[in-house]
Amino acid sequence: MVTIAAPRLIDRLRSQRTQAPEGDLFDPDCPTRLVLDRIGDKWTALVVLLLSDGPMRFSELRGQLGRIAPKVLTQTLRRMERDGLLTREVFAEVPPRVQYTLTDLGHSLSGPLAAIGDWAEANVGRITAAQTAYDAVPGN
Amino acid sequence: MVTIAAPRLIDRLRSQRTQAPEGDLFDPDCPTRLVLDRIGDKWTALVVLLLSDGPMRFSELRGQLGRIAPKVLTQTLRRMERDGLLTREVFAEVPPRVQYTLTDLGHSLSGPLAAIGDWAEANVGRITAAQTAYDAVPGN
DNA sequence: GTACTCAGTATCCATTGGTTACTGTCGGCA
């Protein structure tokens, strides 16, 4: 479980309604938004969850992630490396071996992400039910 | 049908390495993945956080979200309505008024999402530092 | 010398997100 010193976002949110937005999550120019955009891309969250169990190599990740295109996996991993979420080690062997390991920063993210994952698994049923109900209405 | 007596995702993850992937998050055909993709789109998370404080109308959301295109906001809200995360009420007034309210399902998501938001705010500094460090290396 | 492994690139195409302009209704104003 990751303990976080910052004031809770939700409290910021409350006060932020009335005052000028300054350095907050909802300012599109705030770097925090960039962080959210990053986590919210298609694969980053899954990679963090996979690596939270230990280092993996490229082809292992590729296998676990289902149908990810290698180009996209490379992009994702490079971005994550740049963001300090993981490290990339190349072993000078043949065939080549490249190992990806979560940093402390990456590990600190896996807790919150796992919570989202749990929420998703716990609520798929309700969501698909809501979808079929919605689609059953002629107007929609 | 989706069985939902979910053990913690992270535990699943541990065991899942050795056994056949079946109904798990990393199977691209599992509906849970679709849920993650949805939450992981560009705006849904922000909308949930904004609405967790109470109902808002279209133009309020638009204002708070910075520079979101109206088309994209409409798409996002319709999808969320379809997924049962929020309800949409139209008041037959002039000028028209449309109010968006989180459902219980939506509220249940705001906790985990706020944790992610808190993480982001707490770690922007480390991330941007990692980025500049990465970019300072000539090879990258 | 051919085949195979791994970790990617290169090339091209599909889907999503974004920008700008426009619609429809009605009340207020001149």
Next chain:
DNA sequence: TGCCGACAGTAACCAATGGATACTGAGTAC
């Protein structure tokens, strides 16, 4: 009577991201 503005969107078009498939390069096994 005609025009303006508010609100909640659509319509049409363009940019960026994601995805599928084929190919590269080094060296070891056959």
